[in-house]
Amino acid sequence: MRDGDFDVIFVGGGLASSLGALALAARDPSARTAIVERDARLGGNHTWCFHAADVPDEARAWIEPLVVARWPGYHVHFPGRTRRLGSPYACIDSARLHAVVSERLATMPGSALFLESEARTVDAHQVALGDGRTLRATLVVRATGPGTDGGARDRGFQKFVGLELAVAPGHPFSEPVVFDARIAQRDGFRFMYVLPLAPDRLLVEETFFSDTPALDEAASRDAVLAYAAEHGVRVREVVRSERGVLPMPWADADFDPAARPLVAGYEAGLFHPVTGYSLPQAVRFAIALAESDLGRRTPSPLVALARRQRAQRPFLRLLTRMLFTCFAPERRVSVLEHFHRLPEPLIARFYAAELGPLDRARIVLGRPPDGFSLGRALGLTTGGSP
Numbered sequence: 001m002r003d004g005d006f007d008v009i010f011v012g013g014g015l016a017s018s019l020g021a022l023a024l025a026a027r028d029p030s031a032r033t034a035i036v037e038r039d040a041r042l043g044g045n046h047t048w049c050f051h052a053a054d055v056p057d058e059a060r061a062w063i064e065p066l067v068v069a070r071w072p073g074y075h076v077h078f079p080g081r082t083r084r085l086g087s088p089y090a091c092i093d094s095a096r097l098h099a100v101v102s103e104r105l106a107t108m109p110g111s112a113l114f115l116e117s118e119a120r121t122v123d124a125h126q127v128a129l130g131d132g133r134t135l136r137a138t139l140v141v142r143a144t145g146p147g148t149d150g151g152a153r154d155r156g157f158q159k160f161v162g163l164e165l166a167v168a169p170g171h172p173f174s175e176p177v178v179f180d181a182r183i184a185q186r187d188g189f190r191f192m193y194v195l196p197l198a199p200d201r202l203l204v205e206e207t208f209f210s211d212t213p214a215l216d217e218a219a220s221r222d223a224v225l226a227y228a229a230e231h232g233v234r235v236r237e238v239v240r241s242e243r244g245v246l247p248m249p250w251a252d253a254d255f256d257p258a259a260r261p262l263v264a265g266y267e268a269g270l271f272h273p274v275t276g277y278s279l280p281q282a283v284r285f286a287i288a289l290a291e292s293d294l295g296r297r298t299p300s301p302l303v304a305l306a307r308r309q310r311a312q313r314p315f316l317r318l319l320t321r322m323l324f325t326c327f328a329p330e331r332r333v334s335v336l337e338h339f340h341r342l343p344e345p346l347i348a349r350f351y352a353a354e355l356g357p358l359d360r361a362r363i364v365l366g367r368p369p370d371g372f373s374l375g376r377a378l379g380l381t382t383g384g385s386p
Contacts, residue, residue: 006032006110006137007294009127011119012144013037015048016265016282018101020141022062023286025104032110034135035101036119036127042101043094045242047162047195047203049176052088053352054280059287065100066092069197074176078337087348089176091195092279124260139294143265146247155249156188156324157213158276161220162205162242168234169199179340181333183227187212189323189332192227201239204228209323209332213245246276250321255285255309257302264289269309272353273316274323280352284308312353315360331371338369 008024010017013035024031035042055063070090076083105111118130126136177194184190188210195203204227206220221241228235246266255268264270270281284305292299323335340347346359355363 005135006034006112007139008032008289009034009036009135009137009140011036011122011127011140011142011261012265013039013042013113013115014044014143014145014265015046015097015278016143016270016285017141018042018097019063019282019286020143020264020289021101022104023059023290025108026062027290029108030110031108033105033108034112034114034137035105036114036117036129036135038116038118040116041094041098042113042115043097045240046094046244047091047242048093048279049089049091049195050277050279051348051351052090053348053354054277055283056287059283063092063283066096068093068096069195071175071196074178076179076340077177078179078181078333078340081337081340083340084175085344085347087344089178091197122261140261141289142261142263142267144267146266154251154321155247156320157210157245158207158248159210159213159215159245160193160205160207160243161215161217161224162193162203163221163224164197164239164241165202165204165228165233165235166237166239167200167202167228168236171196171199171202171233172231173202179336180227181336185330185333188329189336191333192224200236202228202233205242209248211324211329213247215243215245217241217243246271248273248276248320248324250317250324252317254313255306257306258298260297262302269313272351273313273320275351277351281309312355315355316353319363326373326376327369327371328373328376334370339363 010020017035021033021035024033067090070088072088073084073086074089102113105113119127120130121128122140122142125140126134127140128134173194173196176196179191180194181191183192188208190208193205193207197203204224206223225235250273252269255270256263264285266278270285271278288301288305291301323332327335342362346362349355349359
């Protein structure tokens, strides 16, 4: 069924929309796809990482061209635990995302990319642009990203500042460091995240799991450069910087396959509640969308995706709530350290949001992490605030 100028219009040119466009192109090269993005390029200024188990085989053909670096494993460092995990790890950056998606859309007759274009109104089957044009489609998908309402209850925040550094060859990082929490804990759980992009290039991020969205970018920049110096990294230049403030809610809305316009991405709850990782869920959404009959009100692949999300999110939300309400901010580090004692296959399933009943029991049963507060836990069970 085809109705209007396009088969699908994506409003917002972030990860969910970009992967959705690539999945549609792989499934049906004749699909008429549009992306409306207010900025000059897709993807903003971001880096997305994923584990090997996060991407199913059917998506690899259109994910692989996006990858800018990959490694055979990664490391985690906590005050009382250091560990290497052998799960392959990879990253995508916004520059590559923009280049690949733009080129792909350019090869698809009837498709279009509307950059520096404001979507003034977004309805079930049309999008009114700020310049007066109206675009029509069989399906409109809104994926405009999260808000950061600092006054909202029932949420914490993941916030970060990252610097991509041109460095002298010979830096000590051969594989990513997903957590280095051997640093002073303040403003919640604080850690450094390191991606060795090349022998002379590093991405280093200071990240917080915090109660507030306030972010001191200058202080984080200084902290990143100090961390690099402490590890013998000779910085030649700061190539670029990126920042983010992501809400980590435990009472947010679920993905609704019947909503029109269809809502995707972070706003639809298509992200990992505990880690904030969005690529696995964005891939699953893209696959479901590409397999759907767009003319149906609720295509079955999207219904199946919603069921899959509902099967995992309550437990993951509970973990997020416990992290923020059962532990004092400076003691949250113990939760992640405690978690990384678990078997590596379980950790991989956790990141992929594919936990089974035995996995969930293994995570929560036994001695709790250091710093667990019974008083805070009672506030959780009675609905009170910590």
